[in-house]
Amino acid sequence: MAGFGGLLLIMAAAESGALLFLANLRHNESALQARFLARNRTLERIRSNIYLSGTFVRDSLLAPEQSGALLQLNALQNLRRDTTAALASYASAIEPEEVTPFQNLRSQIEDYWKVLDHTFSWTTDERNKYRFAFFYEDLVPRRTSMLQIADRIEALNEDALRRGDSKLGDLFGRLQFGLLAMLAVTLLGGATLALFTILHILKLEAEVQQRLTESVRSQASLQELSARLVRAQEDERRALSRELHDEVAQAFSAVLLEAENLLDLDPAPKVRAHLDSIRGVAENGMNEIRNMALLLRPSMLDDFGLLPALEWQAREIAKRTGLRVQVASVLSGELPEEHKTCVYRLVQEALNNCARHAQASAVEVSVRSEAGQILVTVEDDGSGFDPQRVRGLGLLGMEERARHLGGTFHIDSKPGRGTLLSVTLPRRDVAAREPEPATEMLWNGVPHGANSHTTG
Amino acid sequence: MAQIRILLADDHNILRDGLRLLLERHPGFVVVGEAADGRETLQLAHDERPDVVVMDIAMPSMNGIEATRRIVEKHPNIGVVILSMHHDESYIIRSLKAGARAYLLKDALKSELISAIHAVTEGRSFFSPKVSRILQEDYFQALGRKDADDSYELLTDREREILQLVAEGKTNKEVANTLNLSLYTVDTHRTHILQKLNLHSVPELILYAVRKGIIS
Numbered sequence: 001m002a003g004f005g006g007l008l009l010i011m012a013a014a015e016s017g018a019l020l021f022l023a024n025l026r027h028n029e030s031a032l033q034a035r036f037l038a039r040n041r042t043l044e045r046i047r048s049n050i051y052l053s054g055t056f057v058r059d060s061l062l063a064p065e066q067s068g069a070l071l072q073l074n075a076l077q078n079l080r081r082d083t084t085a086a087l088a089s090y091a092s093a094i095e096p097e098e099v100t101p102f103q104n105l106r107s108q109i110e111d112y113w114k115v116l117d118h119t120f121s122w123t124t125d126e127r128n129k130y131r132f133a134f135f136y137e138d139l140v141p142r143r144t145s146m147l148q149i150a151d152r153i154e155a156l157n158e159d160a161l162r163r164g165d166s167k168l169g170d171l172f173g174r175l176q177f178g179l180l181a182m183l184a185v186t187l188l189g190g191a192t193l194a195l196f197t198i199l200h201i202l203k204l205e206a207e208v209q210q211r212l213t214e215s216v217r218s219q220a221s222l223q224e225l226s227a228r229l230v231r232a233q234e235d236e237r238r239a240l241s242r243e244l245h246d247e248v249a250q251a252f253s254a255v256l257l258e259a260e261n262l263l264d265l266d267p268a269p270k271v272r273a274h275l276d277s278i279r280g281v282a283e284n285g286m287n288e289i290r291n292m293a294l295l296l297r298p299s300m301l302d303d304f305g306l307l308p309a310l311e312w313q314a315r316e317i318a319k320r321t322g323l324r325v326q327v328a329s330v331l332s333g334e335l336p337e338e339h340k341t342c343v344y345r346l347v348q349e350a351l352n353n354c355a356r357h358a359q360a361s362a363v364e365v366s367v368r369s370e371a372g373q374i375l376v377t378v379e380d381d382g383s384g385f386d387p388q389r390v391r392g393l394g395l396l397g398m399e400e401r402a403r404h405l406g407g408t409f410h411i412d413s414k415p416g417r418g419t420l421l422s423v424t425l426p427r428r429d430v431a432a433r434e435p436e437p438a439t440e441m442l443w444n445g446v447p448h449g450a451n452s453h454t455t456g
Numbered sequence: 457m458a459q460i461r462i463l464l465a466d467d468h469n470i471l472r473d474g475l476r477l478l479l480e481r482h483p484g485f486v487v488v489g490e491a492a493d494g495r496e497t498l499q500l501a502h503d504e505r506p507d508v509v510v511m512d513i514a515m516p517s518m519n520g521i522e523a524t525r526r527i528v529e530k531h532p533n534i535g536v537v538i539l540s541m542h543h544d545e546s547y548i549i550r551s552l553k554a555g556a557r558a559y560l561l562k563d564a565l566k567s568e569l570i571s572a573i574h575a576v577t578e579g580r581s582f583f584s585p586k587v588s589r590i591l592q593e594d595y596f597q598a599l600g601r602k603d604a605d606d607s608y609e610l611l612t613d614r615e616r617e618i619l620q621l622v623a624e625g626k627t628n629k630e631v632a633n634t635l636n637l638s639l640y641t642v643d644t645h646r647t648h649i650l651q652k653l654n655l656h657s658v659p660e661l662i663l664y665a666v667r668k669g670i671i672s
Contacts, residue, residue, distance in 0.1 A: 246514050249541050250468045253562035257474035260566045264481055283563045290541060300546050303519075308546040 007189050014182035021175050025168060032164040035093065039157050042090045047150045049083040050109070054143050057116055061131040064124075073120050080113050095160045098153055105149040112142050227404040234341050237297040245293040252286035298344075306331065306340045310365060313348055321355040323363060330368040336428050342401050343367060343376050343425070349398050350378040350421050358382025358419060369427055374407075376423040384418050387411040398423075460577055461488045463506040465497040465523065466539075467515045475510065475539075478566055485573070494518025501527045501534060507577050510569075511556070513540040513547060521547075521554045528555030535576025539564065545590055548583075552659045557625065558582040580625035581662050581671065591667050608668060610652045616670075618645045622658065623665030 053076055060072030087106055094102055115138060122130070259279045263272065293299070294312070301309035307329045314325035335343070347365055354360045360382030367376050395411065398421075402409040407425035462485055464472050472490045479485045488504045491497040493516045501509060509527060513520035524536045537558040538551045548559050558572035561584060568584045575582035583591070611619065614635075621631045632642045655661050665671045 245541060250471060250562075253541065254468065254470045254474055256563055257471060257478060261474060261477050261481075264478065264566065286541075286563055290543065294544075298544075299514075299542065300544060304546055304550065308544075312544050312546065 004193065007186065007193055010182075010189060011186055014179070014186065018175065018179055018182075021171075021178075025171055025175065028164075028171070029168050032161065032168065036157060036161040036164075039090060039093065040154065042086050043150055043154055043157065045086045046083055046090070046105075046109075047147060049079045049086070050112075050143055050146050050150075053079050053083075053112075053116065054139060057119060057139060058135060061119065061127055061135060069120065069127075076116060083109065095156060097159070098156045101149055101152050101156065105146060105153065108142065108146050108149065112146065115139070115142065223404070226400065230401065230404065231338070234297070234345075238302065241293040241296040241299065244289050244296070245299060249286050249289040249293070252282045252289065255282040256286070301340060301344055306335060306343060306367065309340075309344050310347055310367065313344070313351060314365065317351045317355055317363075323351075323355055323360060325351065325363045325365065327365045327367075329366070331374075332369060335374070338405060339374060339425060339428070342405055342407075343374065343423075346376060346398050346401060346423055347378060349394055353394060354378070354380045354382060354419075358384070360418070372427050374425040374427050376425070378421045379418065381418045384413045384415050386415060387413050459484055459486045460508060460573060461486055461504065461506045462573065463487075463489045463491065463497065463500055463504060463509045465491045465494075465509055465515065465520065466512040467492045468512075471512075478569070479510075479573075482570060485570075492516075494520065494523040497523045498526055501531065505531065506534060508535045508537060508573050510537045510539050510573070513538060513542055513551070521550050521556075524551065524556050525554040535573075535579070537569075537572045537576055537582075539569070543586070543590060548587055548591060549663060552663050553657075555659065557662075559587045560584045561586055575625070578625065579627070581623065581666070583666055588666055588669075591663065592669060607653050611649060615645055615649050615652070618642060619649050619661065619665060620670050622646060622649075623662050623671045625662075 056072045056076045056079065060069040060076070063069045063072065087109065091102065091106075119127075119134065256279060259275045259282065262275050267275065294316075298309045298312050300312055307327070310327050310329065314327045317323055318325050334340075347367075351363060351365070354363050358380050360380035363378060363380045365376075365378050367374065369375075399409040402423045402425065405425050407423055410422045411419065412422070413419035462479055464475055464479075464487055466472050466475070469492075472492075476487045476490070480487055488506050489500040491500050495517045497509065497511065497515075497520075498518070500506075509524075511520040511524060515523070520538060520540070524538070527534055528536060535558070536556040537560065538556045539560045539562060540547060540551075541562050542548075543561050551559055557576040557579075558581060560568055560572055560582075563586075564572075564584050572582040572584075608616075617635065618631055621634060626634070628639055628642045628646065631637070632639045635642070637645075650656065650661065653661070653664055655664055662671070
């Protein structure tokens, strides 16, 4: 911005400077011309006075009467005064080159007047006797000499005009040069400014691009983080579930066995009662732990795959709530671990929602693969809701899960019209996945053919 | 009477110890080996040729269901009793399909375990009451849901008789002897039963029988 302002200021200054200079030049030029004309006029006056003076002298010499001569003398005096004034005015603005010829002219004119004065003192006889000789041998040569000097002065005056002109030309040339220089400076400044501006804009653009990239990256890393959190949570659930099932529950079953062994020894009735109580506690503990493990993550999901886990989930919901749940699955081949978990958790959440909020009596779950996609739908006949207004954490979590795998999540529901939840996941080849952590897969690669199971 | 030779397969030492104690105190039982994973079980089954394997499902390196499949495939005379923590029908059904003849939960009573071992050595099936209940519940739930017509009604009395005997683990020859029929007739009946019930193997037939409450 400052650069642009500076450039504009420079241009304005150059412009006004050039205008001032031009005005000055014009003024100088007219002054020069005026001076030339004035001096020329003065010179012309002197010249004509000298001519006239010759005429008056001749007339006075030729006049028969003294009185007529006096009349001429009077006019001559006037001429002399005027000439002296003209000389004085010329001398006031004289060029150095003119000084010598002008002084020459002046002294000759002074001499001339003196000679003329002399003639007026002549008597009539003297006049008659000398007048021709004086006129032709003295006055005319003097006059001619004076006029020559005036011509030289005029020539000098013209020279001065020419010199003034060429000085003006020089000034004009300087102005031209100055303007050209200014133009060059302005152009250079403009180009530099443009260069800086472009560089600055490029820098800004790069910054914007960088910020955009950063924001996209941070968003991606946020999603990645949340995906990793979900994965970590799932891994932990799996580990916990397995630990509970394989270790804690087994410990209870060991207690059961030991109780059996003690009972085998045919103990006293009192001891038997205690052993029975221990058995009861251990059996309860074992069942609790087993159920907990299944709720955390059903082992069938890892052991047999998605459909057995979904069917178990459906049976559990049915047993708990009396909801009729039908699971239909058309899947060819095993799904990648993440997809399996995602679909299982989505359906689990959806079924829980149906049981908790929907007041539904029947739910249909469908999982099928179609054209490189996995389509999951959960449809209930419950009370429905307005998806625009109700958006609980559960639904957000489901949407998030679907999005992590590049899928879409859609809810179609209206109050009183049931709810249809549909999720589409792009299918990835299970072979492209990194190998699973060592788990006890019970049923490696069980193909899920067209299979349908119902509980409720 | 010869002793029943038993192989124990469980990855928990304490459980194996308890089981060994429990079983060896029973007259007629001898524990010939203990395995802590599926592959070891296969090896010991091959080396020791036990009469019965008492098998856990969740084991490292190879799970009990896969081990059962391989053992029964190679040594059809070895009876497998599954003793598992898993009480979901998906595990029970897959175990039966792999060739196990008995399925017990780990809270089973000693008497149940002994009954199961005796049953499989005699070629019969055995399910603890809890397991039978799990299978039946699911089956009847499914029936109620789908309004599927009960194909059991399609069977003749003779076929029902044969179904029960086959499900109990009797061979065709034993069935023929029991019912005083020719081997060929029994075979024909069996084929018809499988067709009518839309079943494909003896394990499926056993599962069907359990679900219907024909055997337990």
